[in-house]
Amino acid sequence: MAEMKTTVHYGGNDFFIGISPAGHAQVMETNGDRASAATPIELLLIAVGGCMASDVVDILRKKRQIVSDYKVKVVGERREDFPRSFKSIKLHHILTGESLSENAVKQAIELADSKYCSVAATLRPTAEISVTFEVVEVIDHSNRTELEELERS
Numbered sequence: 133m134a135e136m137k138t139t140v141h142y143g144g145n146d147f148f149i150g151i152s153p154a155g156h157a158q159v160m161e162t163n164g165d166r167a168s169a170a171t172p173i174e175l176l177l178i179a180v181g182g183c184m185a186s187d188v189v190d191i192l193r194k195k196r197q198i199v200s201d202y203k204v205k206v207v208g209e210r211r212e213d214f215p216r217s218f219k220s221i222k223l224h225h226i227l228t229g230e231s232l233s234e235n236a237v238k239q240a241i242e243l244a245d246s247k248y249c250s251v252a253a254t255l256r257p258t259a260e261i262s263v264t265f266e267v268v269e270v271i272d273h274s275n276r277t278e279l280e281e282l283e284r285s
Contacts, residue, residue: 148172173210176255177221181206183251184223184263187244188237192227195236200270201228208259218259221252225265234267241265 139151146163161169170178181204192199205224210216223245227237245252245263252261 173208176218176251177206177208180221180249180251180255180261181223184241184244184249185225187248188225188227188240191240191243191248192236195233195240197229197232197236197240199227199229199232201268202226218255220260220262221255223261223263225263226268227265228268228270230270232267232269237265237267 136153138153140160141149141151143149143159146161146166147169148160148162150158150160152158158175159169160172160175162171164171185202185204189199189202203226205226207222207224208218209220211219225237225241241263245261255261
């Protein structure tokens with residue numbers, strides 16, 4: 133069993149500084165009205181998106197798929213009663229690449245969601261996690277002639 137340790141310091145004025153095991157600092161705040169840093173619950177949504185996206189990129193790299201742009205839109209719905217945990221989390225993956233296989237993307241997302249993303253696995257007992265995706269094709273225009281470009285306009 134691998135143990136991880138972090139430290140959270142109170143910085144005053146509703147700010148906290150989290151220190152990762154590698155020594156990286158992350159500022160958090162609990163005054164949502166000020167909105168000058170992410171709240172801990174916002175960081176949880178960022179964490180699940182980042183965890184799943186990094187797994188997807190790694191799987192696609194092994195499948196020799198080239199991703200030129202990738203973003204994950206994450207929407208979480210919280211319960212009304214305290215501790216106001218997440219009831220559901222929806223992740224919508226938008227991947228861009230030239231000749232990016234939709235089937236490879238689907239398989240990578242399914243594997244990341246069901247097997248590899250430890251953040252999603254941690255949240256899944258209390259939150260319903262759903263994933264959707266879209267693939268945006270990039271067309272290489274470098275071989276087009278000037279005439280072809282004019283015909284398109």
